[in-house]
Amino acid sequence: xxxxxxxxxxxxxxxxxxxxxxxxxxxxxxxxxxxxxxxxxxxxxxxxxxxxxxxxxxxxxxxxxxxxxxxxxxxxxxxxxxxxxxxxxxxxxxxxxxxxxxxxxxxxxxxxxxxxxxxxxxxxxxxxxxxxxxxxxxxxxxx
Amino acid sequence: xxxxxxxxxxxxxxxxxxxxxxxxxxxxxxxxxxxxxxxxxxxxxxxxxxxxxxxxxxxxxxxxxxxxxxxxxxxxxxxxxxxxxxxxxxxxxxxxxxxxxxxxxxxxxxxxxxxxxxxxxxxxxxxxxxxxxxxxxxxxxxx
Amino acid sequence: xxxxxxxxxxxxxxxxxxxxxxxxxxxxxxxxxxxxxxxxxxxxxxxxxxxxxxxxxxxxxxxxxxxxxxxxxxxxxxxxxxxxxxxxxxxxxxxxxxxxxxxxxxxxxxxxxxxxxxxxxxxxxxxxxxxxxxxxxxxxxxx
Amino acid sequence: xxxxxxxxxxxxxxxxxxxxxxxxxxxxxxxxxxxxxxxxxxxxxxxxxxxxxxxxxxxxxxxxxxxxxxxxxxxxxxxxxxxxxxxxxxxxxxxxxxxxxxxxxxxxxxxxxxxxxxxxxxxxxxxxxxxxxxxxxxxxxxx
Numbered sequence: 001x002x003x004x005x006x007x008x009x010x011x012x013x014x015x016x017x018x019x020x021x022x023x024x025x026x027x028x029x030x031x032x033x034x035x036x037x038x039x040x041x042x043x044x045x046x047x048x049x050x051x052x053x054x055x056x057x058x059x060x061x062x063x064x065x066x067x068x069x070x071x072x073x074x075x076x077x078x079x080x081x082x083x084x085x086x087x088x089x090x091x092x093x094x095x096x097x098x099x100x101x102x103x104x105x106x107x108x109x110x111x112x113x114x115x116x117x118x119x120x121x122x123x124x125x126x127x128x129x130x131x132x133x134x135x136x137x138x139x140x141x142x143x
Numbered sequence: 144x145x146x147x148x149x150x151x152x153x154x155x156x157x158x159x160x161x162x163x164x165x166x167x168x169x170x171x172x173x174x175x176x177x178x179x180x181x182x183x184x185x186x187x188x189x190x191x192x193x194x195x196x197x198x199x200x201x202x203x204x205x206x207x208x209x210x211x212x213x214x215x216x217x218x219x220x221x222x223x224x225x226x227x228x229x230x231x232x233x234x235x236x237x238x239x240x241x242x243x244x245x246x247x248x249x250x251x252x253x254x255x256x257x258x259x260x261x262x263x264x265x266x267x268x269x270x271x272x273x274x275x276x277x278x279x280x281x282x283x284x285x286x
Numbered sequence: 287x288x289x290x291x292x293x294x295x296x297x298x299x300x301x302x303x304x305x306x307x308x309x310x311x312x313x314x315x316x317x318x319x320x321x322x323x324x325x326x327x328x329x330x331x332x333x334x335x336x337x338x339x340x341x342x343x344x345x346x347x348x349x350x351x352x353x354x355x356x357x358x359x360x361x362x363x364x365x366x367x368x369x370x371x372x373x374x375x376x377x378x379x380x381x382x383x384x385x386x387x388x389x390x391x392x393x394x395x396x397x398x399x400x401x402x403x404x405x406x407x408x409x410x411x412x413x414x415x416x417x418x419x420x421x422x423x424x425x426x427x428x429x
Numbered sequence: 430x431x432x433x434x435x436x437x438x439x440x441x442x443x444x445x446x447x448x449x450x451x452x453x454x455x456x457x458x459x460x461x462x463x464x465x466x467x468x469x470x471x472x473x474x475x476x477x478x479x480x481x482x483x484x485x486x487x488x489x490x491x492x493x494x495x496x497x498x499x500x501x502x503x504x505x506x507x508x509x510x511x512x513x514x515x516x517x518x519x520x521x522x523x524x525x526x527x528x529x530x531x532x533x534x535x536x537x538x539x540x541x542x543x544x545x546x547x548x549x550x551x552x553x554x555x556x557x558x559x560x561x562x563x564x565x566x567x568x569x570x571x572x
Contacts, residue, residue: 004323005320005321005322005323005329006317006318006319006320006321006322006323006329007318007319007320007321007328007329007331007332008321008329010296010318010319011331020282021282031292032292032293032296033292033293033296034291034292034293035291035292035293035294036291036292037290037291037292043291043292043293043294043335044335044338044355044358045293045297045331045332045334045335045338045339046293046331046335048331048334048335048338048358049329049330049331049332049334049335052330052331052334053331062282063282068362068365069330069362070241070243070262070361070362071214071243071262071359071360071361071362072330072334072359072360073216073357073358073359073502073546074357074358074359075356075357075521075522075529075546075548076354076355076356076357077521077522077529078522079354091282092504092506092541092544093504093506093507094282097240097241097264097266098213098240098241098262098264100213100214100504100506102544112521115521115531115546117502117504117544117546119213119214119241119262119504121240121241123240139163139164139205139206139234139237147466148463148464148465148466148472149460149461149462149463149464149465149466149472150461150462150463150464150472150474150475151464151472153439153461153462154474174435175435175436175439176435176436176439177434177435177436178434178435178436178437179434179435180433180434180435185436186434186435186436186437186478187478187481187498187501188436188440188474188475188477188478188481188482189436189474189478191474191477191478191481191501192472192473192474192475192477192478195473195474195477196474211505211508212473212505213504213505214502214503214504214505215473215477215502215503216359216403216500216501216502216503217500217501218378218379218386218403218405218499218500219497219498219499219500220378220379220386221379222497235361235363235398235401236361236363236364243361243363245401255378258378258388258403260359260361260401260403262361306568307568348568349568356527356529356548357500357529357548359502377568380568383526383527383550383552384499384526384527384548384550386499386500405499405500405527405548407526407527409526425449425450425491425492425520425523
């Protein structure tokens with residue numbers, strides 16, 4: 001399912017495992033992923049895209065439904081200069097309306113490159129098509 | 144309602160306005176709020192408590208229900224060394240299951256001391272009494 | 287400079303303005319940016335890559351040096367289903383060692399799609415080549 | 430040192446261990462810590478104050494200097510309704526200018542109540558007295 005996401009195919013993100021609130025994924029780093037024209041160091045957006053995708057896979061494996069990301073924080077710990085980035089995600093909370101996920105990105109040799117933590121929607125208005133712009137306007141206008 | 148929260152009384156947090164997804168609050172700084180025994184500079188926990196409380200007030204004013212905080216990020220921009228800290232919060236999204244809120248903390252003279260952004264639960268399992276520890280265990284054990 | 291970043295070229299991120307701690311950028315959305323094979327809705331990683339890049343541009347415009355991202359939080363407010371995503375970033379604090387940046391992503395018609403807030407390194411060990419894995423090991427081993 | 434912080438004394442936060450980038454702390458929960466007048470459930474600001482303090486203790490134990498918090502994110506996983514909250518913090522990165530810290534808050538019986546992750550200043554303009562408001566103004570005005 002994640003491989004069929006066009007942007008994941010574009011970037012080369014692969015989900016290798018997803019079950020019971022745990023997911024794993026990888027990306028083989030190429031020069032095109034770099035933030036530098038001189039050397040290969042993964043752009044922060046590449047690391048984030050892997051983190052968000054593997055995090056979402058963990059939630060989907062727990063709730064078996066589409067789960068939009070509500071928010072995510074990423075912390076960069078070391079530059080991604082190797083051949084590969086691996087991601088592992090675990091749900092730390094799964095509720096009716098939201099789930100919380102922890103993600104660790106490593107370089108394939110156990111060195112942590114980044115950590116991420118996100119909140120995903122698990123129920124209610126989970127449709128990606130409309131969200132709640134209309135509802136927000138109504139509520140903050142006191143209607 | 145917020146004044147009746149014991150910890151808000153303890154710290155001295157006052158909500159001065161809350162309507163239509165916008166809320167304001169304040170705290171008069173005293174030596175006991177300091178993180179230093181030598182000088183008065185607000186402990187990060189004081190600033191955060193104000194931010195979380197005024198943020199929650201903004202959401203409650205929009206949805207008219209109890210709204211637990213799911214997550215919040217705070218960024219400290221300048222030390223709180225004045226007589227007062229003011230907080231203003233605005234909902235940027237209000238949905239069936241979650242709301243997003245932006246908070247700005249100032250020193251009473253327009254200088255920004257901190258910004259915060261949080262996600263609050265607006266529906267579903269909003270009870271504070273049990274949350275979903277049971278549900279999390281079931282989901283991540285594949286039951 | 288940002289156009290020369292290989293991954294920005296790959297994704298199609300363009301920085302259109304950067305001066306005095308403020309930056310603007312854009313991305314023309316195509317089907318390949320989607321998280322869905324059925325409809326075009328920007329993958330969260332696309333939105334984030336724009337936010338991180340325009341945020342970095344704002345800091346660089348203030349300090350005139352390379353500024354690695356330390357951490358960033360992104361909040362998704364509405365799905366990116368239009369033709370374009372615009373990003374605007376403003377430094378809220380610029381110090382000797384770190385800067386804080388606020389980013390707003392809109393759809394070209396004023397609707398907010400996401401907000402992001404990040405901390406960037408502005409001095410000290412700003413080299414991307416080694417970071418401080420060695421130093422971390424020494425410190426937490428008490429050496 | 431942390432016990433001498435007035436607000437920590439006020440709230441009842443105790444640091445029980447701090448060495449080599451790892452720190453532990455606790456707070457004995459009382460009715461005054463509650464966010465509810467009807468039942469004892471720790472106010473989010475209490476949980477955060479413990480997280481920020483134990484996180485700072487971990488960094489100080491690594492760098493042996495005062496370390497202001499730059500930013501912190503907290504995720505609430507379960508309500509703090511027990512007798513005690515325990516905090517454990519570990520540095521995941523310690524650099525010349527910043528450190529990253531992971532904090533876990535539990536209820537004394539192994540149940541996770543919250544997780545937090547923060548960035549702390551470790552060098553450069555670490556003085557709490559002036560920060561860099563002046564410098565920010567100069568930089569974003571292009572001076």
